[in-house]
Amino acid sequence: MSISVSLTDSRARVGVWLIGARGSVATTVVAGCAAVTAGLQAPVGMVTETAPFAGSGLPALSSLVFGGHDTLDCPLPKRAEALAAGGVLPHGLPEAIAADLAAADAEIKPGGPLPGDTRRPDELIDAFAADIRDFVRRHGLARAVVVNVASTEPVAAGPDLPSSSLYAAAALRAGCPYVNFTPSTGLHHPALADAAVTSGLPYAGRDGKTGQTLLRSVLGPMFAQRALAVRAWSGTNLLGGGDGAALADPAAAAAKNAGKERVLTDTLGTTPEGRTHIDDVPALGDWKTAWDHITFDGFLGTRMTLQTTWQGCDSALAAPLVLDLARLTARAHEAGLTGPLTELGFYFKDPVGDAPSALGAQYEVLTGFAERLRTHAADHGGDAEGAR
Amino acid sequence: MSISVSLTDSRARVGVWLIGARGSVATTVVAGCAAVTAGLQAPVGMVTETAPFAGSGLPALSSLVFGGHDTLDCPLPKRAEALAAGGVLPHGLPEAIAADLAAADAEIKPGGPLPGDTRRPDELIDAFAADIRDFVRRHGLARAVVVNVASTEPVAAGPDLPSSSLYAAAALRAGCPYVNFTPSTGLHHPALADAAVTSGLPYAGRDGKTGQTLLRSVLGPMFAQRALAVRAWSGTNLLGGGDGAALADPAAAAAKNAGKERVLTDTLGTTPEGRTHIDDVPALGDWKTAWDHITFDGFLGTRMTLQTTWQGCDSALAAPLVLDLARLTARAHEAGLTGPLTELGFYFKDPVGDAPSALGAQYEVLTGFAERLRTHAADHGGDAEGAR
Amino acid sequence: MSISVSLTDSRARVGVWLIGARGSVATTVVAGCAAVTAGLQAPVGMVTETAPFAGSGLPALSSLVFGGHDTLDCPLPKRAEALAAGGVLPHGLPEAIAADLAAADAEIKPGGPLPGDTRRPDELIDAFAADIRDFVRRHGLARAVVVNVASTEPVAAGPDLPSSSLYAAAALRAGCPYVNFTPSTGLHHPALADAAVTSGLPYAGRDGKTGQTLLRSVLGPMFAQRALAVRAWSGTNLLGGGDGAALADPAAAAAKNAGKERVLTDTLGTTPEGRTHIDDVPALGDWKTAWDHITFDGFLGTRMTLQTTWQGCDSALAAPLVLDLARLTARAHEAGLTGPLTELGFYFKDPVGDAPSALGAQYEVLTGFAERLRTHAADHGGDAEGAR
Amino acid sequence: MSISVSLTDSRARVGVWLIGARGSVATTVVAGCAAVTAGLQAPVGMVTETAPFAGSGLPALSSLVFGGHDTLDCPLPKRAEALAAGGVLPHGLPEAIAADLAAADAEIKPGGPLPGDTRRPDELIDAFAADIRDFVRRHGLARAVVVNVASTEPVAAGPDLPSSSLYAAAALRAGCPYVNFTPSTGLHHPALADAAVTSGLPYAGRDGKTGQTLLRSVLGPMFAQRALAVRAWSGTNLLGGGDGAALADPAAAAAKNAGKERVLTDTLGTTPEGRTHIDDVPALGDWKTAWDHITFDGFLGTRMTLQTTWQGCDSALAAPLVLDLARLTARAHEAGLTGPLTELGFYFKDPVGDAPSALGAQYEVLTGFAERLRTHAADHGGDAEGAR
DSSP states (O other): OOOOOOOOOTTSOEEEEEETTTSHHHHHHHHHHHHHHTTSSOOTTOGGGSGGGTTSOOOOGGGEEEEEEESOOOOHHHHHHHHHHTTSSOTTHHHHTHHHHHHHHTTEEEOSOOTTOOOOHHHHHHHHHHHHHHHHHHHTOSEEEEEEOSOOOOOOOSSSOOHHHHHHHHHHHTTOOEEEOSSSOTTOSGGGHHHHHHHTOEEEESOBOOSHHHHHHHHHHHHHHTTOEEEEEEEEEEEOHHHHHHHTSHHHHHHHHHHHHHHHHHHHSSOOBOOEEEEEOGGGTTEEEEEEEEEEEOGGGOEEEEEEEEEEEHHHHHHHHHHHHHHHHHHHHHTTOOEEOGGGGGGBSSOSSSOOOSHHHHHHHHHHHHHHHHHHHHHTSOOGGGGO | OOOOOOOOOTTSOEEEEEETTTSHHHHHHHHHHHHHHTTSSOOTTOGGGSGGGTTSOOOOGGGEEEEEEESOOOOHHHHHHHHHHTTSSOTTHHHHTHHHHHHHHTTEEEOSOOTTOOOOHHHHHHHHHHHHHHHHHHHTOSEEEEEEOSOOOOOOOSSSOOHHHHHHHHHHHTTOOEEEOSSSOTTOSGGGHHHHHHTTOEEEESOBOOSHHHHHHHHHHHHHHTTOEEEEEEEEEEEOHHHHHHHTSHHHHHHHHHHHHHHHHHHHSSOOBOOEEEEEOGGGTTEEEEEEEEEEEOGGGOEEEEEEEEEEEHHHHHHHHHHHHHHHHHHHHHTTOOEEOGGGGGGBSSOSSSOOOSHHHHHHHHHHHHHHHHHHHHHTSOOGGGGO | OOOOOOOOOTTSOEEEEEETTTSHHHHHHHHHHHHHHTTSSOOTTOGGGSGGGTTSOOOOGGGEEEEEEESOOOOHHHHHHHHHHTTSSOTTHHHHTHHHHHHHHHTEEEOSOOTTOOOOHHHHHHHHHHHHHHHHHHHTOSEEEEEEOSOOOOOOOSSSOOHHHHHHHHHHHTTOOEEEOSSSOTTOSGGGHHHHHHTTOEEEESOBOOSHHHHHHHHHHHHHHTTOEEEEEEEEEEEOHHHHHHHTSHHHHHHHHHHHHHHHHHHHSSOOBOOEEEEEOGGGTTEEEEEEEEEEEOGGGOEEEEEEEEEEEHHHHHHHHHHHHHHHHHHHHHTTOOEEOGGGGGGBSSOSSSOOOSHHHHHHHHHHHHHHHHHHHHHTSOOGGGGO | OOOOOOOOOTTSOEEEEEETTTSHHHHHHHHHHHHHHTTSSOOTTOGGGSGGGTTSOOOOGGGEEEEEEESOOOOHHHHHHHHHHTTSSOTTHHHHTHHHHHHHHTTEEEOSOOTTOOOOHHHHHHHHHHHHHHHHHHHTOSEEEEEEOSOOOOOOOSSSOOHHHHHHHHHHHTTOOEEEOSSSOTTOSGGGHHHHHHTTOEEEESOBOOSHHHHHHHHHHHHHHTTOEEEEEEEEEEEOHHHHHHHTSHHHHHHHHHHHHHHHHHHHSSOOBOOEEEEEOGGGTTEEEEEEEEEEEOGGGOEEEEEEEEEEEHHHHHHHHHHHHHHHHHHHHHTTOOEEOGGGGGGBSSOSSSOOOSHHHHHHHHHHHHHHHHHHHHHTSOOGGGGO
């Protein structure tokens, strides 16, 4: 398939429409993009700012325009203040980038459905899609990417579309690429399968790997490559914030854990004993501690163990990846790519399509993708297939 | 360069000549090879027994014949009993493979120089080389590989050849490939540089990575690929056994630590703050605990930490790698390869030649090497360059 | 109350009747007592063998005679072999003390009720009591102590006596002091309250503290004494063996966790956030790993953390305490003490009666008790109240 | 000895003269006292604010007046800003208590000797004592306590008085009680022994236990009371800030470590294998991580381990103890007590005089002391001996 695309123009403005736009991750995305653009902070944690991505034609950080849906009311500047008080954002940053926060805040529309909302699913999708189209039009954006960073939904039961799928359908209806950074259903609903194909839009997901699973995606391959027999892999996650409360719901935790355990099975080639717990510990605020205990056999059956303790701030780990994904997906859209972006498996616990599960191999696929985008960018409107 | 080699014959007997042949690692190598050959144990931890190495023409485990040098007297069967009491070897194993232990024990010759030995270095090299040649001749071996698994030497000062280099020179003189599994000088001595080249022998090293450094070689790339800024990487190793005592010598520890820190610098692209300690804790026997504490910055400078605790048995981690290396190096010799085997960097802290430092990339190089050896084996005496 | 007791005679033989007599703990109790008596092992972990207990008139280890109930068939010598293979007992010990294992094995009677058993509770109690009386009579024992070391029962629902309570009632009916080393109901059943009082027998419990809770009983007071505000205390226990499987039942785990959390509430004076998990990890065998993560506030609200990882063998931790308790309770019975032995709170997660919850304070109470027993022993039959 | 003291008056103003008055600990002491006095923060971590100390006649926090010596210039308000940026002080606190910081800053006099200072030791002592007397006089203080919170000195060699001893001598010369919160020599110099006795002043020390040693003082007794045989106790401390740099000097670290290991020897009754490292890791700023690895034998020699990781902020741990000590020592002085205050061993790694080494026992001694001070306070000028 050969398509014609406009000249790569990193100055063209690109929209990032966040589902869950008033949450910790979204607030950190908006604040962080502004801080880096203003030169107040280095782009630590942004893979797309490293050498292999130079010249790949990604939209500049300064070209990103933020908006989104949320069911909450709390203004972004206030949310940012709370994050700064909790040590997630640097002190003084919310004041320094107050205008950027206010601008994004003005573009957040009410999400749904809230209790009492009698609109049918299709009406909701229409309303959400209209919000997005309006955002694109008013800002004269070249395109917008919809990214789901809302709290994890319980595993869906039944044929009804969960909220995350309503938003995903709205993205397609508005002609926007879609990225699911959470384990929620999103575009993975049978009712959306056809629309995903016929839309001709690129999409990526599911469930960003930011901490414990990131670690597992390098430790699993290490054991496998060394032919060490992992017998048990147990884990406990302690987290506060909204995420802790959402995941205290066993159904929501089940969605999250499925991804965590899939990485083990995929990289080890077997499913070890052991469970993974997610505990709500409000005292931890936006911080998270993940302990993993791995029992393995060495030569002659000698039993050994590895323990890891990861202490991180989920929003600070997730936000740069969200910016990466928004840029890469926008660029893929510009380059005429369609369907699942399997090249972005590096970012996800449960990547779409067939892709390697070891982080190192995923990184090679990702940088190879950057290389192809670079070639494509150099060709100014060449064959989109060339970007694959 | 095109050379002619004989038919790959995995039944030809191959010698494994161990420097430090009465140590824990050597004893575990001999006992483990016998146990796996006899079907008493699965080859857990032996990378060369996994699928990518099938058909690469490696010598069969049952074809390996063991001998070596040591300055100690303790008979191997007694050493094996002590290891079984300490949980390193399965109980009952020393009895089950008593004949194999006795056979190897009979092939261990006195090492040196011991205090009072007045032989000049060249005389010692001659004596050691004669021991090795005699071993090869008496057993009718196709070839023998010399592997250094002796205790770590202090960093050499001055022009004198340290013991490890005397043994390395003897390997060359006896026409044998050489593998340095320790951080000792071995073939890395300026006085041996010419001989290494002119010998036309393959060699590999240095310093097997079995625990903490293995971990570092997957965690370092993870941080780098995610563009997370590692600020400090501190480590403490607690180990008993002979290794603990040897490394309590700061000069010996310095040799070991150089390799551990090199992996960080190579994979991170920068040298973080922090030190690495090696403590002698006799109560730990053959077991080792390594704690690493990593401080890194995420997005917007948010400070996070990762801690790892590795509890392993060094002998059980090292022994299968020694068997891997002996087989791969013997096969490389058979295939006519010469000089530094950079393809074996997967096994070492401080690999010879230019090679990637991330474990995943090293694994790809290694399996690529296995693939080329397979092609070569299938060609029955084809171009040795093809095996590279 | 003044009572007359016979002369303290540490040579008089004393029975130890174990409920769960074929389990890991019971096997370790029998094997360990024999090993120490034979001089094969030092009495590490036995508090009653330390200086403060000298002269307190405790029965000698060599005077203890073992028997018990179990619903399983596996002979003790075979059980001991399995424990030796798992590293819980020293290799060679089962052979060295074969006669002691066989003697105890011969005194283990079938427990119950097993499925299909149609006897009413009272009949079962009678049968169990008859077994115990018969044991005492045949061996000419001065007395016997019944100790529950069976697997944890699910929390009882309804008025029916659970198995642990049937055995406790049998102990009373047989005139024997009773110790509950588990969190099961035992004597804590309302239907047994009157019998416990009128029996005039001493009793102790409940739920030996051997690892994580032992730690909590010193760390909780540390935080309280330093006026540090503990915000959250989360824990994960990984254990294999029969205990792991039994506690995988949420109802059984609930019984266990209640005790673990009680120690925190009692020592901190408040109940922190956080949960405690118990996971069945069969690969760990008889070994257990417990991770605790404690979040606390220091001066000016500065948030800090303590993490602990305890890796122990439950049977080896429990067995010496069981021997301690059997000796102390037998001695209390000899001294004419009745009712709850609050002085033994040092050993339990959920001690009977009012007693301090900090380990240090419990230790002082315990050694004070030893002192009073010593005085009492010196008085040859003095006032039993004096032993309190 | 019976002495007459004036009425306890908690409104009388009391001086706290800090050696190292511009350091992190001193700044946190001044800021924290102001914050608690103003009701901005709860007195978390202050033992003297808990129930057992009510009515003991301690000076009110609002009555404390701060001053001190330092060789540095950095103004306290600026120092406080830096601590707030590092998360040690709450954001906004330095502004809220600006007046208190400025007041203390104005009372900090130049310490010494600095390079080039030609004054003899006696002249320096005189100058320091004059500074203190002047402070007391100008503020009309009932008394002042001198507390050493300066960086740890290298272990003194030779007969010369180190700086810490010059300040201690100055305290005596000015008639002030002295508390050494560091492992530096202070009053422990032979040349000061007579003066300490004849001064008739109370004093306390040495080396506040705030983290790793605090833990050791509860874990050591736990192992001892349970008759578990500790074989090895290894530790690594990672710390940044000024303390990290000071303790990177092996001579300074030696002083610190002596105290840490003494606690083990005292509580275990034996000195286990293992070393304790102190590493300077500037990236950690004012935060400290201490890892301990304990290897112990249980019943029948079964080997087990406990690991602890303590992540704390030293200044926030130390400051409330410094306030406690200043109050208790001032009160002891008021009550006419003289010589070493052995009752304060709860606070120190290396307490003066004979005292228990287990934290629980030290706590009982401390609260007993509070009780005696209360009785004394109630007696309005009774026998000072009664306060002991």
